[in-house]
Amino acid sequence: MSNHALADRLTFMRLGPDAQNALRASQETILRALPEALDSFYEQVRATPETRAFFSDESHISSARSRQIGHWQAIAGGRFDSDFMAAVTKVGETHARIGLEPRWYIGGYALLLEHLLGELIEAHWPKGGLLSRARSAEGLKAQAGAIAKAVMLDMDLAISVYLEAAEAARQKAEAEVLRVERARVVKTVGEAMAALSRGDLTHDMPDDMPEEYSQLRADYQAAVDSLGGALQAIRAATDTMAGGAEEITSASHDLSRRTEQQAASLTETVATVGQIVAAVRQSADNAKQAAEAASTARSDAERSGEIMGQAISAMQRIETSSTQIGQIIGVIDEIAFQTNLLALNAGVEAARAGDAGRGFAVVAQEVRALAQRSAEAAKEIKGLIAGSSSEVEHGARLVKDTGAALHSIVERVGHIDGLIAGIASAARDQSENLDQVNGMVGQMDQTTQHNAAMAEESNAAAASLQSQSKELSRLVAYFRILEQTGRAGRALSSGSDARRLQSHLALAVAR
Structure with a gap:
């Protein structure tokens, strides 16, 4: 307690210089009455078990009595200074330390005040009968008031120090209890957190935790239960995901293998289609050349037909000429026959004429011979012309x-030329279509190659997913959880459990 607090009390009690002077005026009376008053007080202390317990023996009482006399000497002298404050503080702290309740201290002051005021009154009481002169009542009043104020001041200060020390001791005791309790809670929570850090979700906080931390325990257990349930769900999902990842990996591997096979087949198809395109293009060129050759053959055949028509016409004309020649030969044959008749007649006539007609007979004979030869020649020519006519007729036919x-x-x-032209056109169209097919197959090949690369990437991603799912399963397997979570009275969500657990931990640390 500070000297400022003492000054405030002195001012409020009006225990100023005048009162202090009155107190000094009663000093002799106080010190004279003090030994008897202290003897009476300590006699009462000895007789009361509650107060006797605070003293170990008579030397202890004697020591306390000596300190009381010294203290009252300072009070009676009106010395309310720092030494007075130190003495009062020590008394109050001692009482608080030994647990002396204020009621015993107040009771002791009542006994002391009784003797002091009695001695003061007796000292001021008139002596020597009715004729003796009494001391001033105002002086008695001032001294009694000063003594009462000094007693109350000393008692106030001692009890205030006692209360402060007791409060400090209480706070210290509570702090110690809280420290022990908090250490216990921290140890319990630390063990739970250590188990949690080891992945052991089966660890329970003990039931004998302090009442104010029961909610912390409940929240921890609820949080562990929620976490265990979540980990069970994660474990089940991880197992499912692992199985799915394995199936995806297998399917992706098969897809990659089939895609590679398809890509190889498409590559071969592209090559084959390229060869077919080249063959069809060559066939189209050959068909075009055949169409040109057929067109040329058609033109040549048409010209041959024209020439053959001209030959037929010529043969017809030859046949007509042969007929006419035959007719002419017939005329010559008739002329030869007539000449032969004439020569015969001339010979007859020459024979009749005799020698005169001998020369004429010779001429007639020569003419007859010439007619025979002409007839024979005409006959031969006729035979030849008949044969020629037959041959010409056969040739014309x-x-x-x-x-x-x-x-x-x-x-x-012409029909073949049309067909070959159609074939050439169809071959040209087929060549163009096959070019488009070849381009599309090439694009399909590129797409398939790209799909094969993507399938390979998917296969790698599926393998990575499978590896990660195994790693997640390994991490989840680190936790030991109950097969069936959800104890009675733990229905909080994991988020609220974690927040409440955090708040309780913060509160425990703060306390």
């Missing part, structure tokens, strides 16, 4: 048949 055949050939070559 053959030429006509040949012309008909050539006409049919021309028609067939």
Whole structure:
């Protein structure tokens, strides 16, 4: 307690210089009465078990009595200074330390005040009978008031120090209890957290935790239960995910293998289609050349038909000329026959004429011979012309048949030319279509190659997912959890449990 507090009390009690002077005026009386008053007080202390317990023996009482006399000497002298404050503080702290309740201290002051005031009154009481002169009542009043104020001041200060010391001791005791309790709670929570750090979710906080930490225990258990349930769900999901990842990996591997096979097949298909395109393009070129050759053959056949027509016409003209020659030969044959008759008649006439007609007979004979030779020649020519006519007729018939055949050939070559032109056009269209097919197959090949790369990447990703799921399973397997979580009275969500656990931990640390 500070000297400022003492000054405030002195001011409020009006224990100023005048009162202190009055106190000094009663000093002799106080010190004279003090030994008897202290003897009476300590006699009462000895007689009371509650107060006797605070003293170990008579020397202890004697020591306390000596300190009381010294203290009252300072009070009676009105010395309310720092030494007085130190003495009062020591008394109050001692009482607080030994546990002396204020009621015993107040009771002791009542006994002391009784003797002091009695001695003061007796000292001021008139002596020597009615004729003796009494001391001033005002002086008695002032001294009694000063003594009462000094006693109350000393008692106030001692009890205030006692209360402060007791409060400090109480706070210290509570702090110690709280420290021990908090150490216990921290140890319990530390063990729980250590178990949690080891992944052991089966660890329970003890039931004998302090009442104010019961909610912390409940929140911890609820949080552990919620975490255990979540880990069970994660474990189940991880197992499912691991199985799915394995299936995905297998399927992805199969897809990658099939895609690679498909890509290889498409590559071969591209090569084959390229060869087919080249063959069809060559066939289109050949068909085009065949169409050109067929067109040329058609033109040649048409010209041959025209020539054959001209030959037929010529043969017809030859046949007509042969007929006319035959007719002419017939006329010559008739002329030879008539000449022969004339020569015969001339010979007859020459024979009749005799020698005169001998020369004429010779001429007639020569003419007759000439007519015979002419008739024979005409006959031979006629035979030849008849044979030639037959041959010409046969040749004309053959030429006509040949012309008909050539006409049919021309028609067939024209039809073949149309077919070959159609084939060439179709081959050209097929070549263009196959070029497009080849381009599309090439794009399919590129797409398949890209898909194969993506399938390979998917396979790698699936393998990574499988590895990560195994790692997650390994991490989840680190925790020891109950097969069935959810104890009675733990229905809080994991988020609220964690927040409440955090708040309780913060409160425990703060306390």
